[in-house]
Amino acid sequence: MSDWTTSWPTAAQLYLEGHRLDEVECIISDLPGIARGKAVPASKFARQDYFHLPDSIFFQTITGGWGEAADEDGFIEKDMILKPDFTTTTAAPWTGDWTLQVIHDAYDRDHNPIPYSPRNVLKRVVQLYHDQGWKPVVAPEMEFYLVARNTDPAREIEPMMGRSGRPAAARQAYSMTAVDEFGPVIDDIYDFAEAQGFEIDGITQEGGAGQLEINLRHGNPVKLADEVFFFKRLIREAALRHNCFATFMAKPIAHEPGSAMHIHHSIIDMESGNNIFSGAQGGETDAFYHFIAGLQNHLPAGLAVMAPYVNSYRRYVKDHAAPINLEWARDNRTTGIRVPLSDPSARRVENRIAGMDCNPYLGIALSLACGYLGLMEQKRPRRQSKGDAYEGDGDIPRVMGDALDLFDQSNALHEILGPEFARVYSIVKRAEYDEFLQVISPWEREHLLMNV
Missing domain, CATH: 3.10.20.70 (Glutamine synthetase, N-terminal domain)
Structure with missing residues (x-):
């Protein structure tokens, strides 16, 4: 001991x-x-x-x-x-x-x-970077909802009751008053996080009713995935103390924005300590563009990992704060791949595709795997998107079955993540999908029962 x-x-x-x-x-x-x-x-x-x-x-x-x-x-x-x-x-x-x-x-x-233990999958991908002399750095953003207790699956999920005695309101993004509504829950989140040694970079109100976002400091991918894994439990426990639920479903409430786990990436050269996305004069390097191309070329085949449930695909709705394609742009939140404002040393690429319902080890591993393939293939991305990317076409799968088909066909991703992981993951997810297809939804009963 x-x-x-x-x-x-x-x-x-x-x-x-x-x-x-x-x-x-x-x-x-x-x-x-x-x-x-x-x-x-x-x-x-x-x-x-x-x-x-x-x-x-x-x-x-x-x-x-x-x-x-x-x-x-x-x-x-x-x-x-x-x-x-x-x-x-x-x-x-x-x-x-x-x-x-x-x-x-x-x-x-x-x-x-x-090979199919999620933490081992992420360690495998990180080691591939290390073998090239690179140290990947990530910073996840966690979105989630605080909702009223829901013990009956037949009932729709509703916003929680705030401190004022009124249900949480939507469309209050970045409102400090809205954050104050959840003060007692947030206080416990802070207290639990401090006891666990986790550093929160900030908490903000998002656009959904009762939707919050927690940002974590950038760092080692395995350590950050551990923290997201711990945080999900921490946040749920804090919510239960105040007679509400915390949910990480990708789309818990109809007509409200979904919850994402945005992942920021940068890559450090282990010998020089420099960010490989920035050149000596501060400009964007070939590696920067290759990483973006890797995300564009391989994320469709990896979407089944970042969007692991049928509910996940309800998040990708035009003009609902989630991307519908893999366009990239600087400082543009309508694209699936965003380059935030930063100085050259902190230049990074943000993947806005992953849902908060994904396993953090696997979501980060998949995102890094796509970027790694881009660095190895050395291809160029599509032209930078200009304006509102929602005006373009969607280029990601819209249903779980299609996403699994693409995942099964991607030998490149299988080699990075591990063939045995890919085999097991596909079988388990197809079993879940088959279970879902046997459930008749209220929409089907309402519109098909007497009309077809």
């Missing part, structure tokens, strides 16, 4: 200062991004180097069903070896006792990384 405690991050040490650790939650992300694992007494955790979970946690659909994704050994639920990454040790401040969380990495019995 003493060896472990010395490796705790500072925030975890401060959280437990003067207290006795009761429990450790040993967790790992499954394909949807749900935390799976075990809670063990601190004394037991101190004596264990690893624990086991069956590999079938990666074959499970969001509804609790199963994709037939087992390997040639069959569905025998082989044990994985889960080893702690102590750098991820952080508080679980909403619990009734003194609890820490530790993210684990998954290995097989020969100590090889499990």
